[in-house]
Amino acid sequence: MNNNIFKNLSYGVYIVSCQINGKYTGCTVNSIMQITSNPAVIALSVNHNNYTHICLEQTKRFAVSILSEESAPISIGTFGFRSGRDFNKFENIPYSIINGLPVIKDACGYLICEIKDKTETDTHTLFIANVLDGDLLNNKTPMTYAYYHNVIKGKSPKSAPTYIE
Numbered sequence: 224m225n226n227n228i229f230k231n232l233s234y235g236v237y238i239v240s241c242q243i244n245g246k247y248t249g250c251t252v253n254s255i256m257q258i259t260s261n262p263a264v265i266a267l268s269v270n271h272n273n274y275t276h277i278c279l280e281q282t283k284r285f286a287v288s289i290l291s292e293e294s295a296p297i298s299i300g301t302f303g304f305r306s307g308r309d310f311n312k313f314e315n316i317p318y319s320i321i322n323g324l325p326v327i328k329d330a331c332g333y334l335i336c337e338i339k340d341k342t343e344t345d346t347h348t349l350f351i352a353n354v355l356d357g358d359l360l361n362n363k364t365p366m367t368y369a370y371y372h373n374v375i376k377g378k379s380p381k382s383a384p385t386y387i388e
Contacts, residue, residue: 234368238288238302239267240318240325243278247318247325248307250275251299253368254347255287263354265336268347274307279350283338286324291331291363292370298327322356331363 240249254268267287269276279285290298301312317328326333336352343349 236290236294236299236366236368236370238290238298238327238330239269239275239279239285240288240313240327241275241278241282241285242324243282246311247313248275248278249285249302249312249325250307251303258351263357264339265334265352265354267336267350267352269350270347276348278307279338280348284324285336285338285352286321286326287334287336288327288330289332289334290327290366291329291361292366293363294327294329294331294366298329326360328360331361331365332359333357 234253235255237252237255238249239252239255240247242248250269250273252267252269256266258264258266265287267285269279295316298316301316305312313325318325319328320326321333322335324335334354335356336354338350338352340351341348342351
């Protein structure tokens with residue numbers, strides 16, 4: 224099978240964040256999809272080895288910062304290639320607190336979510352979450368995964384569901 228076919232699927236680029244033990248953490252993801260609009264429900268895929276995965280399992284709440292084509296690429300790298308276990312990912316990234324959760328300031332929108340169910344795969348958990356709140360932050364164009372690879376020339380970490388050697 225030619226795994227490059229997956230690059231033709233439509234994805235966005237997001238920062239998923241949460242709070243645990245009074246600290247903020249998060250990770251870059253590209254696998255989020257809307258399940259229903261009423262009630263508003265999304266699905267989120269996170270690698271079992273990510274520190275954010277552990278935090279989501281414990282807290283059951285998270286924010287999604289929807290990155291735009293104008294979002295700082297440093298955010299993607301900071302949240303995608305370093306672990307929150309031993310690094311404060313929010314230290315140099317501008318953010319706001321919305322409903323108790325951090326949202327990246329240069330995102331074009333956000334969602335506040337609560338996990339209601341999950342499904343396990345060999346490497347990732349698919350979290351099913353109710354969307355409690357969400358809003359547009361500006362009118363900028365949301366970043367697609369294709370834009371990230373073709374324009375920014377970004378790479379995928381080994382923990383990404385779309386990683387190809």
